[in-house]
Amino acid sequence: MSFKKILYITCLIVVILEIVFLKLMHLGHGYFEFEELPAFGALVGFWGTLFIIIVAKSLSKVVTKREDYYD
């Protein structure tokens, strides 16, 4: 089994666990209303990382220079 397949299956299991334990069995309690979204952790992980990558890549258009820039 390839590494990517393991990753996809892990993601799926985590989403199922989040929905089962938090949404169906109500084992957790969030601080905010938006935490009540199904699989909140997975959403933060996905969109948060996407946000970081997009910001970093657009920033690098301005700040990334050749290594001898300061010499």
Place this chain on the structure above:
Amino acid sequence: MTDFIHPGIVLILGAFLLPALPKNFRGPYSVLLATVGFFFTLVAEQGTYGYMSLFGVEISPLVRVDKLSLIFAYIFSFIGLIGIIYCYHIDDWIQQLAGLLYTGASVGVSFAADILSFYLFWEMLSFCAVLLIWSQRTKEATEAGYRYILVHIVGGLSLFAGVMIYIYQTGNLQFDSFMNYSGELFWWLTLIGFVLCAAVPPLHAWLPDAYPSATIYGSVFLNPFTTKAAVYALIRGFPGAEVLIYLGSVMAVYGVIYALLENNLRRLLSYHIVSQVGYMVAGVGLGVITLGLNGSASHAFNHILYKCLLFMSAGAVIYATGKEKMTELGDFGRYAPITALSFFVGAFSIAGFPLTNGFIGKSPIISAAGELKNAFAYIMLNVATCGTIISIICKMGYYTFFSSRKSDYQVRQTPLNMRIAMLITSSLCILIGIFPQFFYYFLPYPMNYEPYTAQHILDTLGIFSFTGLVFAIFLKILKPKPYLNLDIDWFYRVGAKYSIKSLNKTVAPAEYEFINKIWRWLIDGVIIPVSGRITAYEDRKMNTLPAFLSSLAKTISDGLACFHTGKVQDYAFYMLSFIGLVLLLYLLF
């Protein structure tokens, strides 16, 4: 003072013996001294010590040991010991000396009760840091060291001004919370001094500039002390300052964004210090409830452990291969399993995986943001976690220890003492993660907090797995590239260059063309002729008088010489005629 021996003073005084020792004894001696320092910290009892009066001013007390200072002193003296073990094998006493002094000064900062001795230890930190940066002995390190000291002088002066105004206005020498004076000038000056050392953007650029330039041993010492001493100072002086919540949250995300772009191992880790200290700064801002302050202290403690572990394993990679860019590494895990293991323990800890100390360390801060209903901090700190995972575990871990080999590097065996230091720290990271309640007992304020709740564990697992998913999708885009990323230090590095250039264009020509010409005219036209006249006058007037006097004397003595015949009868004749002259004058008048 018999009931309390200051471990900081022991370390500082003991360190100065190091250069006098023979070469073979320096390693064992520094390990012994660091152990003694750690021991004295462990046995320190809570209380205040060192009452004294100086010039009639009562300075009391000098040393304060309470739970807040103890938790920082424990970790400072412990990590000093780990760092000394890590650099046991090197033949460079300056680094060992600077490491011991640095440890001693940080313990001194955490135990200082009055603000002046606090300030003294605080300034000593920058001095030791510069020694460690310059020990690399390269041109870049020398320049980075100068930039470091210049930036810290600015921060130190701001702090000093704040402290002086504080003492003048309140007459109080105690270092306590400044929050009663919120908004006053000295409040801001002191806060700027502290946040500069905590590397809060935009005052952070000294950190990723200087830390990667130090030696690999130097950066192990550099990363725990200055920034975490600043976190201690913030917890002590500014608990619940609201501005810190927003500074800290932005800083946590800022650090990981830059970390994601970096190629150099230690620069990437340095940006993670910025990000992680962001959590602590936000925690101080959330300190209106003690959960936030406890979170800052616990995160600082755990951060020091795993960050040093990461710096030690990065140092081991650099020691073994001589390369420190991800574009030149790859597939290193095959050659050094212990280094790889330590790195991944550190990486999972910093990202906050359950059962590591990072998870239990930063949970209280995020929970404090939740309890205070601060959605901005809550979201930003969670997003920063995503960034931490992707830049450290995924990017640095994958491209250094796995992926394909990118250059033909030689692998050197790392010394045993380096591996011992890494293994001790890794096991502590895991142990604290498994037994959080034991660790929470040492936090400054009592709290009843359980990090391992279903909600928290599942959210964390979700964040981890989906960050991994996004990394797998964007694997190609995130490949490290051999480039440099500009930061705020651009303003003073390029700014200094341009200011020299513009001075060359403005001041230098003005000086040469204008001032120089006037000066030349002044010299040629006025000073030289005038001094020529003065010389001629001297010749004429001043020299004639002595010449006249001497010729007069010669004439007189020549005239007198004809009386000095040397014959007795002549002298008898002069005497008799003189007596006759006197008698004649007497008879006449």
